[in-house]
Amino acid sequence: MKHIKHYKKFKYLTVILAIIAVLVVSLLPNSTVFASTPGSVSGWNTTTSLPSAMEGTGSAEYNGYIYVAGGGVDTIEYAKINADGSIGSWTTSANLLPQAEGFQSVQAYNGYLYSFGGRDVNWTNSVYYAPINADGSVGSWSTTTSLPQNLTQNNTVIYDGYVYNLGGNNNDNQQNTIYIAPINADGSIGSWSTSSSVVPTYGDSATTTIFDGYLYLISGQNCTLASDGGTCYQNLAYSVPLGPNGYLGTWNALSNLPPLPVFAQGYTVQNGYIFTVGGEYYNGSAMIPVNSVYSAPLGPNGYLGTWNTQTSLPETIYGQSSVAYNGNLYVIGGTTSGVGSGTVSTVYYTTVYGALAANSPTSLGPSAITNDSYTNNNQPTFTFSQSDPNSPTPNVQYEFEVSTNSNYSSPVIDYTSTFGSVGNATFTVGQAAGSGTYNTGSAGQTLPDGSYYWRVRTINSYLVASGFTDASSSLTAFQVDTTPPTVPGAPTTTSPTTDTAPTWTWAASTDSGSGLATTPYTVEWSQDSTFSSGVSSSTSATTLFTQTPALSVGIWYFRVKAADVAGNYSAYSTVASVTIQAPPVDVNPPNTPSSTGTPSSYVPTQQITQQNTPPATNTQPAAPVAPSPNNVLLNDSQDFTSGAGKRVNLTPGQNVRFSVNNTPTNITVQSVGADYVTLQLGTGSNSRMVTLRTGETDQYAIAGSGKPNISVSLIGTSNGTAELSFSEIKLASVTVTLSNQNKTHKTSKSIYWVVALIIIAVFLFWWIVAARRRRKNMTKT
Numbered sequence: 001m002k003h004i005k006h007y008k009k010f011k012y013l014t015v016i017l018a019i020i021a022v023l024v025v026s027l028l029p030n031s032t033v034f035a036s037t038p039g040s041v042s043g044w045n046t047t048t049s050l051p052s053a054m055e056g057t058g059s060a061e062y063n064g065y066i067y068v069a070g071g072g073v074d075t076i077e078y079a080k081i082n083a084d085g086s087i088g089s090w091t092t093s094a095n096l097l098p099q100a101e102g103f104q105s106v107q108a109y110n111g112y113l114y115s116f117g118g119r120d121v122n123w124t125n126s127v128y129y130a131p132i133n134a135d136g137s138v139g140s141w142s143t144t145t146s147l148p149q150n151l152t153q154n155n156t157v158i159y160d161g162y163v164y165n166l167g168g169n170n171n172d173n174q175q176n177t178i179y180i181a182p183i184n185a186d187g188s189i190g191s192w193s194t195s196s197s198v199v200p201t202y203g204d205s206a207t208t209t210i211f212d213g214y215l216y217l218i219s220g221q222n223c224t225l226a227s228d229g230g231t232c233y234q235n236l237a238y239s240v241p242l243g244p245n246g247y248l249g250t251w252n253a254l255s256n257l258p259p260l261p262v263f264a265q266g267y268t269v270q271n272g273y274i275f276t277v278g279g280e281y282y283n284g285s286a287m288i289p290v291n292s293v294y295s296a297p298l299g300p301n302g303y304l305g306t307w308n309t310q311t312s313l314p315e316t317i318y319g320q321s322s323v324a325y326n327g328n329l330y331v332i333g334g335t336t337s338g339v340g341s342g343t344v345s346t347v348y349y350t351t352v353y354g355a356l357a358a359n360s361p362t363s364l365g366p367s368a369i370t371n372d373s374y375t376n377n378n379q380p381t382f383t384f385s386q387s388d389p390n391s392p393t394p395n396v397q398y399e400f401e402v403s404t405n406s407n408y409s410s411p412v413i414d415y416t417s418t419f420g421s422v423g424n425a426t427f428t429v430g431q432a433a434g435s436g437t438y439n440t441g442s443a444g445q446t447l448p449d450g451s452y453y454w455r456v457r458t459i460n461s462y463l464v465a466s467g468f469t470d471a472s473s474s475l476t477a478f479q480v481d482t483t484p485p486t487v488p489g490a491p492t493t494t495s496p497t498t499d500t501a502p503t504w505t506w507a508a509s510t511d512s513g514s515g516l517a518t519t520p521y522t523v524e525w526s527q528d529s530t531f532s533s534g535v536s537s538s539t540s541a542t543t544l545f546t547q548t549p550a551l552s553v554g555i556w557y558f559r560v561k562a563a564d565v566a567g568n569y570s571a572y573s574t575v576a577s578v579t580i581q582a583p584p585v586d587v588n589p590p591n592t593p594s595s596t597g598t599p600s601s602y603v604p605t606q607q608i609t610q611q612n613t614p615p616a617t618n619t620q621p622a623a624p625v626a627p628s629p630n631n632v633l634l635n636d637s638q639d640f641t642s643g644a645g646k647r648v649n650l651t652p653g654q655n656v657r658f659s660v661n662n663t664p665t666n667i668t669v670q671s672v673g674a675d676y677v678t679l680q681l682g683t684g685s686n687s688r689m690v691t692l693r694t695g696e697t698d699q700y701a702i703a704g705s706g707k708p709n710i711s712v713s714l715i716g717t718s719n720g721t722a723e724l725s726f727s728e729i730k731l732a733s734v735t736v737t738l739s740n741q742n743k744t745h746k747t748s749k750s751i752y753w754v755v756a757l758i759i760i761a762v763f764l765f766w767w768i769v770a771a772r773r774r775r776k777n778m779t780k781t
Contacts, residue, residue, distance in 0.1 A: 058106025235261035239302030266322030271354025272464035299463035355462035490574035509562035
């Protein structure tokens with residue numbers, strides 16, 4: 001029983017795991033599980049047949065409907081493509097072609113259905129078009145600009161608003177002329193022009209298709225007369241780049257050719273592969289219809305890979321038409337034995353297995369080269385991220401383009417890398433090719449000044465490319481500017497030499513590229529004329545700069561340079577200089593000493609010395625003046641206590657030195673603003689900082705006496721100079737007035753004698769009391 005229970009549990013577990021596996025597989029993207037090799041087809045299936053047998057038809061797909069026209073008749077048949085790939089019921093359009101046609105080229109583009117050339121009894125150059133309605137029906141046909149000559153079995157493709165007609169047959173003569181015409185907004189065709197390029201070989205019933213901006217032409221008939229028979233069937237392959245405004249580049253001969261040269265085959269492109277289906281083959285003695293199916297991968301830059309044989313059609317057939325839609329390939333009508341006989345109405349379809357396209361690159365950067373910004377780097381580095389939905393994780397390569405126009409018709413760089421891992425990738429302008437390829441551009445390349453667009457796409461190992469990701473949808477991606485601004489004019493100043501904060505001006509720079517930066521100017525100053533040491537700098541948004549912080553006394557040199565938005569700097573301007581002198585200080589004459597006054601422990605006096613005054617020529621140098629060149633000295637030998645005190649004009653770095661009763665102290669100016677001054681009161685541990693506004697006063701105690709004895713007031717400021725007033729604060733004392741100095745001296749001595757007598761009397765009193773106590777104690781004993 002236990003074994004049975006375990007078996008049941010195991011069985012249930014197996015079922016559950018199987019269900020989970022099915023769900024996981026069903027949820028995976030289609031690209032992760034291949035039923036077969038990419039480029040192969042499944043077995044062929046039949047679907048709803050045409051209402052009647054038809055050969056020499058033209059067919060097209062548009063918005064999930066298949067359209068079949070011609071076949072020697074004027075009818076238009078259309079049917080909806082079902083979700084499973086089958087075709088619904090065919091409907092004959094109420095609007096017929098203006099004339100019966102066969103072997104014409106049929107295309108659908110931008111909501112219109114077109115018929116180019118063809119024949120019934122005679123060859124024709126007629127071009128007709130009709131609107132395609134939302135329900136799939138076809139509107140009324142109109143005649144538009146005819147082809148330049150009568151053509152049948154001609155090949156037309158439409159790309160970027162232009163129609164290209166390549167070769168064809170004119171009265172049994174093969175043609176290699178290429179005609180190009182624009183498609184107007186109303187669906188009509190503009191004037192045809194003859195291209196200077198021609199089809200490399202006669203293009204009668206060739207395979208023509210477009211993939212990734214390249215036109216492919218494969219096989220076809222190369223005969224001048226129909227009587228040449230099958231000996232002129234050819235096996236050739238070419239590709240040519242297309243571009244905007246009807247551009248047609250240079251044809252490239254491709255080395256990979258189909259296994260058989262066939263004529264009147266069906267062809268189409270699906271899932272990154274080109275297919276040829278059926279057709280007619282000359283075996284050396286007779287024309288043989290075939291049912292063979294071949295496919296080859298397409299890739300970037302007109303690449304055509306190796307052809308592989310795929311599952312054959314159920315019957316031999318040629319003269320059919322074919323379309324592809326949503327991973328399925330359709331073969332419509334045709335004949336099994338010869339023109340006019342063996343015509344069929346059968347419609348075959350099959351699923352095409354193919355690798356999905358690589359994912360378009362993401363995370364394009366850096367931002368400086370994606371948002372129309374300026375850069376002064378003419379070899380910028382571009383970054384992007386690559387991924388691919390196919391499994392197993394494949395290697396990928398990228399194609400990178402830089403262009404001066406948004407349509408990339410003439411790129412300045414077109415580079416295809418080698419294969420590498422998915423993830424982040426970079427490209428640097430001028431990098432070595434490595435094992436990659438420069439289609440345009442070269443190693444060591446630099447970008448001239450100008451505006452640029454750039455884009456990149458990913459190509460997977462199945463050679464199925466993603467769409468391009470453009471770094472900018474409308475504006476240019478980046479602009480290169482390596483030209484610096486013009487050199488600014490030499491700085492000049494009109495400030496007086498006693499102004500330690502001079503104002504400089506100079507002639508403005510100009511810049512014809514990105515323009516001057518928001519704050520373009522860099523100002524430098526130094527006391528070294530070569531600017532090799534002691535250099536300070538600041539920036540300015542205008543051509544005016546006021547020096548800050550204040551300069552010390554001496555010779556100073558100035559220069560300026562300019563920057564633009566891209567980060568280019570001009571050369572420095574001519575060097576200018578200025579000699580800074582100490583500002584004059586107003587000195588009041590000393591007060592006359594008085595024989596009378598208020599006794600005090602302070603006898604303050606003042607002396608103000610202005611420094612930095614050069615000695616007269618040919619005179620003996622003056623004796624050194626203490627303390628330092630920037631000091632103003634107030635000492636014991638002068639009075640600065642009368643009236644409003646002593647006024648002094650000081651700049652940052654200058655100070656007032658006090659010496660009262662030989663006790664020194666400093667008050668130093670730290671900075672001067674529009675209406676304030678910051679002072680350092682004292683030095684060492686007894687110092688403190690104070691900021692005074694205009695009209696404010698502060699007090700300071702010299703040598704830590706505990707009582708303020710110096711007062712300082714801010715009178716005002718101007719051009720970096722503070723006008724200060726210094727005063728002594730007098731201490732309260734008893735005033736004793738005597739007739740002369742001798743009386744004062746005698747009075748002081750009398751006071752000393754009185755104090756001495758009092759002390760002696762107290763001592764005698766204590767001695768007498770003590771003696772009496774001793775006698776009492778002796779008597780008792």
